[in-house]
Amino acid sequence: MLARTVLRSVPFRGLARQSLNKTSSRASSSAAGAESASSPFHLTLTASVATAIALGSATYLYGQEAFAMTPAEEGLHATQYPWEHAKWNKTFDHAALRRGFQVYREVCASCHSLTRVPWRSFVGVTHTVDEMKAFAEENEYDTEPNDQGEIEKRPGKLSDYIPAPYQNEEAARFANGGALPPDLSLIVKGRHGGCNYIFSLLTGYPDEPPAGASVQEGMNFNPYFPGTAIAMARVLFDGVVEYEDGTPATTSQMAKDVVEFLNWAAEPEMDDRKKMGFKAITLLTGLFALSVWVKRYKWAPVKTRKIVYSPPVPRR
Amino acid sequence: MAGALATSIYQHVSPPQSTLIRRNAVYLTSIFAGAFAFEVAYDTSTNKLWDTWNRGRQWKDIKHQYLNKADEEDDE
Numbered sequence: 001m002l003a004r005t006v007l008r009s010v011p012f013r014g015l016a017r018q019s020l021n022k023t024s025s026r027a028s029s030s031a032a033g034a035e036s037a038s039s040p041f042h043l044t045l046t047a048s049v050a051t052a053i054a055l056g057s058a059t060y061l062y063g064q065e066a067f068a069m070t071p072a073e074e075g076l077h078a079t080q081y082p083w084e085h086a087k088w089n090k091t092f093d094h095a096a097l098r099r100g101f102q103v104y105r106e107v108c109a110s111c112h113s114l115t116r117v118p119w120r121s122f123v124g125v126t127h128t129v130d131e132m133k134a135f136a137e138e139n140e141y142d143t144e145p146n147d148q149g150e151i152e153k154r155p156g157k158l159s160d161y162i163p164a165p166y167q168n169e170e171a172a173r174f175a176n177g178g179a180l181p182p183d184l185s186l187i188v189k190g191r192h193g194g195c196n197y198i199f200s201l202l203t204g205y206p207d208e209p210p211a212g213a214s215v216q217e218g219m220n221f222n223p224y225f226p227g228t229a230i231a232m233a234r235v236l237f238d239g240v241v242e243y244e245d246g247t248p249a250t251t252s253q254m255a256k257d258v259v260e261f262l263n264w265a266a267e268p269e270m271d272d273r274k275k276m277g278f279k280a281i282t283l284l285t286g287l288f289a290l291s292v293w294v295k296r297y298k299w300a301p302v303k304t305r306k307i308v309y310s311p312p313v314p315r316r
Numbered sequence: 317m318a319g320a321l322a323t324s325i326y327q328h329v330s331p332p333q334s335t336l337i338r339r340n341a342v343y344l345t346s347i348f349a350g351a352f353a354f355e356v357a358y359d360t361s362t363n364k365l366w367d368t369w370n371r372g373r374q375w376k377d378i379k380h381q382y383l384n385k386a387d388e389e390d391d392e
Contacts, residue, residue, distance in 0.1 A: 089366075089369050089370075090369065090370060090373065091370045091373050091374055092373065093373045094373060094374055094375045094377075094378055095372075095373075095378050098378075124375060125375055126375070127382065128379065128382050128383055128384075130384070131382065245381070271374070275362075275363075275366055278362065278366065279358070279359075279362050282362065283358070
């Protein structure tokens with residue numbers, strides 16, 4: 001009985017070969033099960049089925065990729081944008097960095113800190129010395145303790161770091177409904193997708209959450225944010241800043257500028273790094289070619305040598 | 317091809333009339349001077365190529381808009 005059910009499920013090729021080899025008498029004789037030892041087809045079939053079951057169950061148990069998060073918790077994958085400054089031979093667009101810093105100052109800085117960037121790092125990159133001194137002096141910093149051990153306030157210097165909008169994490173959470181605005185100094189390096197993710201996040205706020213999406217009180221819907229519920233509301237609207245160089249301040253323009261600026265904040269060495277890499281690779285290519293030539297030059301006598309064996313002529 | 321460069325360098329070694337390699341001081345001086353000259357030439361040419369690729373993108377291309385023309389020529 002088992003043999004018959006197995007036979008019924010034999011794949012077509014097996015059936016065809018069977019009918020080619022022997023005609024219907026073969027099936028009936030094996031169905032009797034009398035000489036199973038002399039029937040390798042059954043052995044093959046059984047072994048195949050056993051292997052298939054073993055492989056299938058092993059794949060089912062161990063081969064599947066496990067996802068701890070649902071797609072909504074994962075967040076929508078960011079679009080790949082053709083960033084000009086990401087090419088191997090392109091620097092940052094420093095005019096864009098300057099605009100991006102303006103966007104950061106006027107929009108992002110009210111909640112997000114940039115504590116790892118000092119004022120001096122902008123000098124010669126996006127701003128002149130005098131501009132940055134003026135920016136630094138707008139802020140107050142603690143002095144060293146004086147003779148009475150009191151700490152006073154002084155205007156900022158170029159060597160000071162950009163002050164954070166909140167005194168500490170608790171104050172930041174308290175002011176933002178429990179959510180902590182992350183520090184933006186290294187945010188491009190610290191998020192999967194980097195520039196693409198931040199640009200998609202900034203420009204990806206829908207006008208209203210899609211049907212069926214549940215958004216808690218005080219939260220906003222953004223498909224690119226893991227979990228889709230983000231405490232930060234949309235902040236970039238057309239014309240929210242006014243660029244000094246006349247660039248139209250559309251949402252995507254501001255997002256692009258501020259993303260490039262944040263990429264600079266995370267990788268201020270990128271311009272020099274790419275330039276030095278280009279120089280080094282070019283030079284090392286030349287040196288490699290030279291070494292190949294020297295090898296061939298040194299080996300030329302060896303390679304072209306001809307060894308001839310002339311056997312001694314036997315005397316007669 | 318392989319022999320051409322080497323021949324031009326080593327050609328005059330065996331006769332005592334060799335100019336470059338006969339005296340060690342001359343040889344060393346030419347190596348150091350050659351290295352210096354090569355570095356200057358290489359840096360100049362690659363920097364020029366780099367600036368061509370990045371025309372208008374670097375700070376030196378845009379800083380003239382923001383420097384005060386009157387008295388701040390030296391501050392960058």
